[in-house]
Amino acid sequence: MMSSATNATRRGALAVLFGGLALVAIPGEPIASAGEPKQDPERAACADAYRGAQLQMRNGALRRARESLLVCVSDKCPSVLQPDCLRWLTEVEAATPTMAFAAKGVEGKDVTDVRVTMDGQPLREALDGKAVPVDPGTHTLRFEHGGETPIDQQIVVREGEKSRVVTVSWAKVVASPEAGGERGPAPAAGANTAAWAFGGLGAASLVTFGVLGIHGVTRRSDLEKECFGRCSQSKIDSVKTEFLIADVALGVGIVSVGIATVLFLKGGSAEKPAHASFGVAPQRDGAAASLSGRF
Numbered sequence: 001m002m003s004s005a006t007n008a009t010r011r012g013a014l015a016v017l018f019g020g021l022a023l024v025a026i027p028g029e030p031i032a033s034a035g036e037p038k039q040d041p042e043r044a045a046c047a048d049a050y051r052g053a054q055l056q057m058r059n060g061a062l063r064r065a066r067e068s069l070l071v072c073v074s075d076k077c078p079s080v081l082q083p084d085c086l087r088w089l090t091e092v093e094a095a096t097p098t099m100a101f102a103a104k105g106v107e108g109k110d111v112t113d114v115r116v117t118m119d120g121q122p123l124r125e126a127l128d129g130k131a132v133p134v135d136p137g138t139h140t141l142r143f144e145h146g147g148e149t150p151i152d153q154q155i156v157v158r159e160g161e162k163s164r165v166v167t168v169s170w171a172k173v174v175a176s177p178e179a180g181g182e183r184g185p186a187p188a189a190g191a192n193t194a195a196w197a198f199g200g201l202g203a204a205s206l207v208t209f210g211v212l213g214i215h216g217v218t219r220r221s222d223l224e225k226e227c228f229g230r231c232s233q234s235k236i237d238s239v240k241t242e243f244l245i246a247d248v249a250l251g252v253g254i255v256s257v258g259i260a261t262v263l264f265l266k267g268g269s270a271e272k273p274a275h276a277s278f279g280v281a282p283q284r285d286g287a288a289a290s291l292s293g294r295f
Contacts, residue, residue, distance in 0.1 A: 195259075
């Protein structure tokens with residue numbers, strides 16, 4: 001009797017030991033023995049999500065890992081899995097990049113009816129301004145809008161990068177005749193502005209020349225009557241200075257009007273920007289003006 005009882009006790013202890021090992025082999029997923037009913041499908045899904053999330057995180061598939069972790073943190077899963085899943089979910093949320101998209105139509109205005117795919121897989125059926133999670137790495141984006149030619153764009157997404165905005169545009173570009181476009185380049189506003197500026201400067205300089213010239217002639221006539229050809233040197237120099245300034249104004253006026261005329265005739269073309277320089281040098285009996293440049 002003692003021998004039979006001892007053997008029975010040993011068999012019971014071995015059964016308890018192996019049963020305990022089976023319980024810790026996969027957390028929350030005890031192994032069913034022969035003859036027992038199969039495991040609950042919900043518990044099996046939890047165990048699969050627990051194992052799959054680890055593989056997905058290791059492979060950089062952070063979006064899929066997030067989906068798996070959301071399964072195993074639910075109340076339907078064994079409590080023994082939830083602490084690991086919750087910690088991993090926090091790490092994945094921080095590491096997963098997010099990206100938003102914007103697009104301009106042919107008129108240069110924002111459009112939302114744009115379909116976006118990433119690496120051939122649908123990502124957005126329309127644009128709403130909201131950021132979407134994506135996996136880190138190199139990806140090819142394709143944007144499709146109505147009957148327009150799709151736009152492909154290759155990007156590198158960095159781990160942890162948040163709210164990156166990718167913008168594309170179907171706006172028509174004004175083409176130059178050399179590029180085979182139907183329309184030529186738009187006139188350059190800067191060239192027209194310069195033409196008006198030089199024209200204004202020329203007009204003001206010519207007016208100054210007229211005023212100073214007339215005043216200088218009048219003063220010289222008055223001095224001849226006043227001094228009878230024996231005026232002081234200071235009075236003579238004053239009149240000469242007035243004539244010199246008038247001559248300088250004349251030179252500036254001629255050069256400025258010339259530049260303005262060339263710019264207006266050029267029609268504001270930005271193909272080769274005009275460049276001009278002028279100078280005025282005083283001489284014994286007046287001043288000399290010079291003009292040089294590329295038009």
